[in-house]
Amino acid sequence: MRIILFSSQTYDRDSFLAEARPQDLDLLFRQVRLEPDTAALAQGCEVVCAFINDDLSAPVLERLAAGGTRLIALRSAGYNHVDLPTAERLGLTVVRVPAYSPHAVAEHAVALILALNRRLHRAYNRTREGDFTLHGLTGFDLHGKRVGVIGTGQIGETFARIMAGFGCELLAYDPYPNPAVSALGARYLPLDALLEQAQIVSLHCPLTPATRHLINPASLQRMQPGAMLINTGRGALVDTPALVEALKSGQLGYLGLDVYEEEATLFFEDRSDLPLQDDVLARLLTFPNVIVTAHQAFLTREALAAIAATTLANIAAWRSGSPQNRVEAGQA
Numbered sequence: 001m002r003i004i005l006f007s008s009q010t011y012d013r014d015s016f017l018a019e020a021r022p023q024d025l026d027l028l029f030r031q032v033r034l035e036p037d038t039a040a041l042a043q044g045c046e047v048v049c050a051f052i053n054d055d056l057s058a059p060v061l062e063r064l065a066a067g068g069t070r071l072i073a074l075r076s077a078g079y080n081h082v083d084l085p086t087a088e089r090l091g092l093t094v095v096r097v098p099a100y101s102p103h104a105v106a107e108h109a110v111a112l113i114l115a116l117n118r119r120l121h122r123a124y125n126r127t128r129e130g131d132f133t134l135h136g137l138t139g140f141d142l143h144g145k146r147v148g149v150i151g152t153g154q155i156g157e158t159f160a161r162i163m164a165g166f167g168c169e170l171l172a173y174d175p176y177p178n179p180a181v182s183a184l185g186a187r188y189l190p191l192d193a194l195l196e197q198a199q200i201v202s203l204h205c206p207l208t209p210a211t212r213h214l215i216n217p218a219s220l221q222r223m224q225p226g227a228m229l230i231n232t233g234r235g236a237l238v239d240t241p242a243l244v245e246a247l248k249s250g251q252l253g254y255l256g257l258d259v260y261e262e263e264a265t266l267f268f269e270d271r272s273d274l275p276l277q278d279d280v281l282a283r284l285l286t287f288p289n290v291i292v293t294a295h296q297a298f299l300t301r302e303a304l305a306a307i308a309a310t311t312l313a314n315i316a317a318w319r320s321g322s323p324q325n326r327v328e329a330g331q332a
């Protein structure tokens, strides 16, 4: 059986080849992103294995189905990039990796908070230039600060647990409160109240029609002046041009992004020799109080191993006629 892995990097190849798998699985690793122009590469592949920035819109799914594909095996937890009604209509089964390491993403969110607060990105450059001054590097104690967690599922809970360890006061917002997060002492509040009270806000909810641009000009205005915003969820949870305005006015004091609304054609590629065409991202990168990482929160050895193991298990289960970890149209 032929399985094509789009958007696969060397670390994906290493983690998949390290897993035990049936002899007859032919894994085709392709670095290119899945999009209308590359869908033909999947001709004759029963399984297409895709990542977060692959295009799984109706025209692409139609080409895949016409080429013999029957299973879309996502290497991600998020599935907001798949046109599920079209997949269903075409008889394509869609499976995902619901959990691989909440620690990987939660710890990256914490890394962004610590780096922004203690200006590690600036200090790193400064000492390498022989500048050992400290001006502009003043941080704040995390202890006692109010941290707002939006989305308290697996990753949000893990993040909340770490921040509780720093001695932070936890505020939470989720339509389905998590008792384990309440047990950490978190207070569940309406979204607006959380935004008004938190000094640090971290996004851990999925991207859905209800959460698109959850952070927008009005919500930024509600936040504490100089607050910190961390987004390791999905880029479109925030209205990015509004972030630029809030940073310019000082209303937003710190910004850590691991995801970006327009990341699909930028992230995971070395574009350092090319002029950056995205003016919003270019402007964001000029602020000293902004750190952007290129969707790397998931990137730990443990998470990669779990993604490979679950994906291969998903393929085996589907092959045996009992698919697991299915995603279906209408699923929230």
Ligand code: NAD
Pocket: 077, 078, 098, 099, 102, 105, 150, 151, 152, 153, 154, 155, 156, 173, 174, 175, 176, 204, 205, 206, 207, 208, 210, 211, 232, 233, 234, 258, 259, 295, 296, 297, 298, 299
């Ligand atoms: P999860 O399903 O365990 O938790 C999501 C939580 O969000 C749930 O508790 C749900 O009730 C809540 N939620 C749903 N709608 C909401 C809303 N309108 N407002 C607030 N909360 C809402 O998912 P998870 O494993 O914790 O992952 C969360 C998200 O993190 C994923 O959907 C994905 O987009 C993102 N993610 C990013 C990376 C990365 O590398 N940056 C990696 C994995 C996941």
